[in-house]
Amino acid sequence: MPMKLFPKKINFFEYFDNDLKNLSRGTQQLVTIFENFGEFKEHAAKMQDIEHDGDLITHDIMRQLNSSFLTPIDREDIHALASRIDDVLDQIWSAVERMVVFKFTEPTPQSVQMARDLHKTSLVLQKAFNELRAKDYDHVQEYCIEINRLENKLDRDVREALGSLFEDYKDDPLMVIKWKEIYEHLEDAADRCEDVANILESIMLKYA
Amino acid sequence: MPMKLFPKKINFFEYFDNDLKNLSRGTQQLVTIFENFGEFKEHAAKMQDIEHDGDLITHDIMRQLNSSFLTPIDREDIHALASRIDDVLDQIWSAVERMVVFKFTEPTPQSVQMARDLHKTSLVLQKAFNELRAKDYDHVQEYCIEINRLENKLDRDVREALGSLFEDYKDDPLMVIKWKEIYEHLEDAADRCEDVANILESIMLKYA
Amino acid sequence: MPMKLFPKKINFFEYFDNDLKNLSRGTQQLVTIFENFGEFKEHAAKMQDIEHDGDLITHDIMRQLNSSFLTPIDREDIHALASRIDDVLDQIWSAVERMVVFKFTEPTPQSVQMARDLHKTSLVLQKAFNELRAKDYDHVQEYCIEINRLENKLDRDVREALGSLFEDYKDDPLMVIKWKEIYEHLEDAADRCEDVANILESIMLKYA
Numbered sequence: 001m002p003m004k005l006f007p008k009k010i011n012f013f014e015y016f017d018n019d020l021k022n023l024s025r026g027t028q029q030l031v032t033i034f035e036n037f038g039e040f041k042e043h044a045a046k047m048q049d050i051e052h053d054g055d056l057i058t059h060d061i062m063r064q065l066n067s068s069f070l071t072p073i074d075r076e077d078i079h080a081l082a083s084r085i086d087d088v089l090d091q092i093w094s095a096v097e098r099m100v101v102f103k104f105t106e107p108t109p110q111s112v113q114m115a116r117d118l119h120k121t122s123l124v125l126q127k128a129f130n131e132l133r134a135k136d137y138d139h140v141q142e143y144c145i146e147i148n149r150l151e152n153k154l155d156r157d158v159r160e161a162l163g164s165l166f167e168d169y170k171d172d173p174l175m176v177i178k179w180k181e182i183y184e185h186l187e188d189a190a191d192r193c194e195d196v197a198n199i200l201e202s203i204m205l206k207y208a
Numbered sequence: 209m210p211m212k213l214f215p216k217k218i219n220f221f222e223y224f225d226n227d228l229k230n231l232s233r234g235t236q237q238l239v240t241i242f243e244n245f246g247e248f249k250e251h252a253a254k255m256q257d258i259e260h261d262g263d264l265i266t267h268d269i270m271r272q273l274n275s276s277f278l279t280p281i282d283r284e285d286i287h288a289l290a291s292r293i294d295d296v297l298d299q300i301w302s303a304v305e306r307m308v309v310f311k312f313t314e315p316t317p318q319s320v321q322m323a324r325d326l327h328k329t330s331l332v333l334q335k336a337f338n339e340l341r342a343k344d345y346d347h348v349q350e351y352c353i354e355i356n357r358l359e360n361k362l363d364r365d366v367r368e369a370l371g372s373l374f375e376d377y378k379d380d381p382l383m384v385i386k387w388k389e390i391y392e393h394l395e396d397a398a399d400r401c402e403d404v405a406n407i408l409e410s411i412m413l414k415y416a
Numbered sequence: 417m418p419m420k421l422f423p424k425k426i427n428f429f430e431y432f433d434n435d436l437k438n439l440s441r442g443t444q445q446l447v448t449i450f451e452n453f454g455e456f457k458e459h460a461a462k463m464q465d466i467e468h469d470g471d472l473i474t475h476d477i478m479r480q481l482n483s484s485f486l487t488p489i490d491r492e493d494i495h496a497l498a499s500r501i502d503d504v505l506d507q508i509w510s511a512v513e514r515m516v517v518f519k520f521t522e523p524t525p526q527s528v529q530m531a532r533d534l535h536k537t538s539l540v541l542q543k544a545f546n547e548l549r550a551k552d553y554d555h556v557q558e559y560c561i562e563i564n565r566l567e568n569k570l571d572r573d574v575r576e577a578l579g580s581l582f583e584d585y586k587d588d589p590l591m592v593i594k595w596k597e598i599y600e601h602l603e604d605a606a607d608r609c610e611d612v613a614n615i616l617e618s619i620m621l622k623y624a
Contacts, residue, residue: 370514
């Protein structure tokens with residue numbers, strides 16, 4: 001086999017495009033789970049597949065990163081981006097896994113809303129990424145601000161949901177413990193989305 | 209506009225000076241909140257302003273970092289330092305936000321003490337940073353050891369406070385859940401202060 | 417004193433060998449604690465020594481890293497590896513510390529099993545590291561897959577243990593809060609072991 005003088009250039013944009021599309025499938029699936037709580041089991045199983053696909057994509061990105069000499073964006077940014085996108089799906093999957101353990105029979109109204117906002121966030125992340133790829137930097141910033149706004153909204157919603165929780169289940173502390181954990185995973189998922197937006201913004205600032 | 213051959217040098221020390229002063233304002237405000245629980249609402253609003261100011265300073269540092277070629281300290285250290293200082297205020301603000309949700313009418317005696325120790329820690333962090341800036345490295349180490357000691361004390365205090373909590377509120381599990389979360393945020397804030405001290409120490413070791 | 421033209425080369429492999437041996441001592445000690453709950457106090461004291469030894473090793477690695485110009489593996493990998501190994505022992509020590517606070521009189525059967533699996537994991541980590549050092553890369557990957565498998569098993573065990581917890585202590589929410597926290601620390605410890613395995617794998621990919 002002839003030695004390659006130059007390593008092949010990896011299209012990381014293509015990988016992240018895939019990764020973010022898979023993330024949106026995940027957030028959409030979370031909405032499906034909450035909106036169809038009667039068929040929780042089937043929908044949770046599909047979420048597990050999506051989370052697993054995300055793991056494979058992350059693993060692929062990291063492996064390519066280790067074997068590439070030339071990357072279109074800084075190595076540490078690629079690493080951080082892949083890690084944070086992976087974290088979002090991890091948190092969502094943790095929430096779903098815990099719901100299996102907790103044997104919920106219905107969602108709280110607030111949890112449905114949180115899932116919808118996470119899905120919205122993932123769609124805006126895709127848009128921000130596409131604009132970054134197209135070098136349309138003004139829109140990147142715009143979309144990052146929108147993600148920030150959605151994260152703030154979800155934070156507020158979690159606070160209100162927690163308030164209701166402590167009121168509504170005054171006599172059922174176990175229920176408080178259970179839903180509090182679900183809300184915290186969804187809050188963490190939104191935080192990690194904001195991290196992704198911050199990384200996209202910082203990549204933009206380096207190259208704009 | 210003529211092209212600049214050399215990018216302007218950013219005074220990161222000035223930024224961190226500001227950042228740490230703002231952190232001390234935050235820890236002082238936490239003490240104020242706990243010592244004046246009757247006026248919780250006004251004092252919490254002021255804390256939100258301080259947390260917001262901290263976000264702006266962090267954002268400024270990161271933006272300058274992305275546009276600077278020459279930095280007085282390693283880029284990754286600047287990034288880590290700004291991130292960890294931001295984390296401290298985030299944890300403190302999370303504690304305050306949760307106290308709003310939990311509608312506490314009075315603090316526990318241990319929480320007041322924790323706030324005071326966090327404030328002490330932030331003052332020592334400022335001293336350590338000033339000595340690093342003045343290249344008086346012996347004192348940097350001394351102050352970092354002091355921060356370590358304060359973090360250990362707060363850890364111990366949290367453990368004792370948790371012990372009391374489970375005794376005092378044997379029949380009120382919701383109260384246990386609530387205060388446990390507050391204590392954990394304060395414990396995390398102290399951990400992040402220790403991270404800041406560790407970063408200062410490692411910067412010192414590189415340049416001493 | 418004559419100036420040294422070349423800094424001495426530090427044997428980081430030796431340090432990590434030590435670090436991982438200390439980690440295995442820690443996981444073994446956790447098993448001892450759970451299997452001899454009657455002598456909790458003495459065994460917990462020994463665990464504190466092990467955790468402290470780990471801190472010293474981590475501190476040493478970081479200090480050497482800051483003063484070395486040549487390292488056998490990338491600086492950021494050394495830093496990440498030392499940090500994550502430190503995290504594992506931190507989580508284990510946090511679990512033990514909380515058990516002191518919670519005044520448990522006996523372990524749950526699941527917690528004993530988790531400790532054993534953590535110990536198994538730490539032994540496989542040692543093997544993976546030794547093969548990396550010996551440049552026998554095929555076995556590194558094999559052991560990393562084994563660690564992944566053990567982490568998945570522990571995750572599953574935690575979920576089942578949580579399920580039992582909410583059933584068995586239906587009328588004792590404080591017990592649920594207490595054991596839930598212990599399980600979470602052990603789950604985090606296993607997650608950090610997996611991080612260590614991932615770092616070893618990525619070092620291998622760079623050098624294989």
